Amino acid sequence: MNKLQRLLQNKILILTICAAGIGGTFQYGYNLSIINAPASYIQMFMNTTWLERVGLPLESNVILLLWSFTVSAYPLGGLTGAVVAGPMAIMLGRKMSLLLNNVFVIIAAALSGFSRMAKSFEMIMLSRFFTGVNAGVSMNIQPMYLAESAPKKLRGAVALTSASFTALGLVLGQVVGLRELLGGEESWPFLLASNLIPALIQLTALPWLPESPRYLLIDRGDKESCISALQRLRGTSDLSAELEEMLAEQAAVKGQRAKNPWELFQNPALRWQLLSIVVLSSAMQLCGNDSMYSYAAYVFQEAGIPQDKIPYVVIGTGSCELITSVTCNMIIDYAGRRPLLLGGYTFMAGWAIVFMVALSQQTQISWMPYLSMACIFAYILSFGIGPAGVTGVLPTEVFDQMSRPAAYMICGSLLWFNLFLVGTAFPFIVKSLAHFCYIPFLVVCVCTALYVWFFLPETKGKSFLEISEEFRKRNFKTKTRAGFYKGPEEIKTTTL
Numbered sequence: 001m002n003k004l005q006r007l008l009q010n011k012i013l014i015l016t017i018c019a020a021g022i023g024g025t026f027q028y029g030y031n032l033s034i035i036n037a038p039a040s041y042i043q044m045f046m047n048t049t050w051l052e053r054v055g056l057p058l059e060s061n062v063i064l065l066l067w068s069f070t071v072s073a074y075p076l077g078g079l080t081g082a083v084v085a086g087p088m089a090i091m092l093g094r095k096m097s098l099l100l101n102n103v104f105v106i107i108a109a110a111l112s113g114f115s116r117m118a119k120s121f122e123m124i125m126l127s128r129f130f131t132g133v134n135a136g137v138s139m140n141i142q143p144m145y146l147a148e149s150a151p152k153k154l155r156g157a158v159a160l161t162s163a164s165f166t167a168l169g170l171v172l173g174q175v176v177g178l179r180e181l182l183g184g185e186e187s188w189p190f191l192l193a194s195n196l197i198p199a200l201i202q203l204t205a206l207p208w209l210p211e212s213p214r215y216l217l218i219d220r221g222d223k224e225s226c227i228s229a230l231q232r233l234r235g236t237s238d239l240s241a242e243l244e245e246m247l248a249e250q251a252a253v254k255g256q257r258a259k260n261p262w263e264l265f266q267n268p269a270l271r272w273q274l275l276s277i278v279v280l281s282s283a284m285q286l287c288g289n290d291s292m293y294s295y296a297a298y299v300f301q302e303a304g305i306p307q308d309k310i311p312y313v314v315i316g317t318g319s320c321e322l323i324t325s326v327t328c329n330m331i332i333d334y335a336g337r338r339p340l341l342l343g344g345y346t347f348m349a350g351w352a353i354v355f356m357v358a359l360s361q362q363t364q365i366s367w368m369p370y371l372s373m374a375c376i377f378a379y380i381l382s383f384g385i386g387p388a389g390v391t392g393v394l395p396t397e398v399f400d401q402m403s404r405p406a407a408y409m410i411c412g413s414l415l416w417f418n419l420f421l422v423g424t425a426f427p428f429i430v431k432s433l434a435h436f437c438y439i440p441f442l443v444v445c446v447c448t449a450l451y452v453w454f455f456l457p458e459t460k461g462k463s464f465l466e467i468s469e470e471f472r473k474r475n476f477k478t479k480t481r482a483g484f485y486k487g488p489e490e491i492k493t494t495t496l
Contacts, residue, residue, distance in 0.1 A: 012232050016149060016209045017158060021165035023102055023202025024142035028135035029169025031195055033318065035071065035128070037177030037311070038188035043067055046121045066121065073128040074135075075420040081136020082412025086405035088137065090219065090258045094145035094212045097137065102199040104134040113193030124192070131195060136416060139392070140408040147396035148212040149233055151242065152463060156332040156393055163389030164329055167322035169198075174315045183311075218250045218401040219258070245463050252465060253402050261406045271475050273398040274410070276456055280341070281411040283448040284391045285418035287348060288441030289383040291426050292376050293317060299359075299372045320377050324384030336460040337390050337397075341452045344386025349445040351379045352438045359435035397459040397467055 043063050050058045058066070081104075088097040108130035115123040143162040150158035177183040182191035210229035217226035226246070230239050264270050296317050300310050328340060355375035361368045395407040430437045457474070459467050 017161050019205040019209055020142050021161055022198045024138035025162045026165040026169040026198055028139055029166040030173040031131045033170050033173030034177050034191055037183035041185050041188050049119050049121055070125050070128055073125050074132040075416045077129040077132020078136035078416035081133040082140055082416055085137045085140035086409035089141050089405045094141055094215055097141050101134055101137040102203050104130045105195055105199040109193040109196035113189050116189045140412045143392045144396055145212050148214040157329050159393040160329045160332050160389040162392050163325045167325045171318040171322050174318050217246050249465055253400055256402045259403050259406045261409050264406050269475050273471050277395050277411050279451050280391045281414040282418055283444055284387055285422055286444045292379050296376055317380055320380045321384040324381050325389050328385050328389050336458050338458050340386035341390050342449055344382050345445045345449040347382035349442055351375050352442040356436050356438050400468055
């Protein structure tokens with residue numbers, strides 16, 4: 001009965017998670033995957049359009065260049081979205097920023113949906129840029145909004161739903177992109193415009209749900225609205241302890257304004273927090289998980305899977321990430337953040353070694369292609385069980401209310417820049433290193449695992465103030481000239 005009561009009390013929180021997720025990080029995964037199915041049709045459309053315009057067909061290298069611009073527009077838009085997400089979260093609030101963010105998807109859907117009618121491949125490029133902006137904003141604001149709205153004991157699980165919705169979007173994008181659905185030659189404009197549906201769902205549902213209580217109290221100073229939001233999110237449970245904790249956090253940042261990203265780099269009190277999110281946000285893209293998806297079709301073909309069946313098998317790779325992200329969601333507040341990160345990167349390093357050995361022996365040993373297939377699934381599973389979700393939770397937990405939007409701007413910018421970097425560099429890495437192309441990713445996984453082991457504290461079950469205090473002690477554990485250690489209060493006094 002107690003479990004049922006808790007479930008009923010948390011129904012608004014569950015609805016908030018779903019409404020934020022379907023128009024938030026779901027769009028990131030969905031738009032990342034739907035562009036793959038119609039790639040050849042879009043390239044044909046580019047050539048046909050150019051032929052109608054000037055009477056000459058495009059050369060193959062020019063078509064490839066135009067396609068590269070189309071693909072690159074997405075991370076470029078994501079980088080733009082990550083930069084504007086911080087100011088949006090501060091000025092408009094978390095919920096209103098997510099709602100306004102749907103404007104970018106509506107513009108993108110209109111551009112891609114009418115591109116063939118208008119005979120303009122430039123509209124597709126612009127559409128991909130706007131979908132990237134939408135993804136960049138949602139990847140930053142959604143985990144911030146959910147973590148600030150969740151109770152302490154569920155904070156990790158609630159914030160981690162952002163990764164689950166990303167994986168869900170990835171899988172549904174692969175499914176909808178099948179030739180039998182919207183991935184055919186005649187229907188690809190509808191496929192690219194189908195991201196309008198999640199946006200409309202969010203615009204319908206999210207306005208009825210509460211804003212982040214922490215934003216209302218600490219940023220806006222609106223205690224009554226904060227209590228009202230808490231009552232809706234928590235039901236009839238006692239709010240005094242949680243409200244007291246939030247008031248203490250409000251007192252701790254009283255008189256401060258929201259910080260800019262460059263101020264975080266200048267503040268010695270945030271040294272270890274900043275280093276931690278820079279390392280982990282960079283590793284999330286530099287670990288090679290997205291490159292596994294690029295390699296999947298080749299490996300499956302080598303394993304003897306018929307060409308027309310490969311798209312169905314590729315759906316299995318996205319399903320792996322979805323299964324593990326949901327599993328991680330259920331265990332994060334029991335296992336903790338450090339073990340999941342450490343285990344994820346350690347297993348990825350191990351599977352990278354096995355994968356490279358299997359690739360190098362594919363022509364010599366008959367069963368090696370099957371081992372390569374197993375490595376792809378194992379690598380994606382290892383990524384999903386820790387790094388995929390935990391990385392997005394940490395900026396909320398290790399930064400205070402005034403620094404959090406700027407921290408997410410830095411994280412998001414690194415994520416999108418590194419996505420672009422890996423996407424650009426990976427073909428050259430494969431060309432240079434051949435079957436040993438995963439050596440750079442192996443190094444990243446090993447170094448990240450070592451960093452987590454030696455330097456990252458556990459944040460499970462701790463209040464934001466407790467986490468801040470733990471990092472404060474670490475940041476100010478520095479020797480004075482006399483050979484003594486200064487405590488945090490002494491440092492604070494001498495730096496003012």
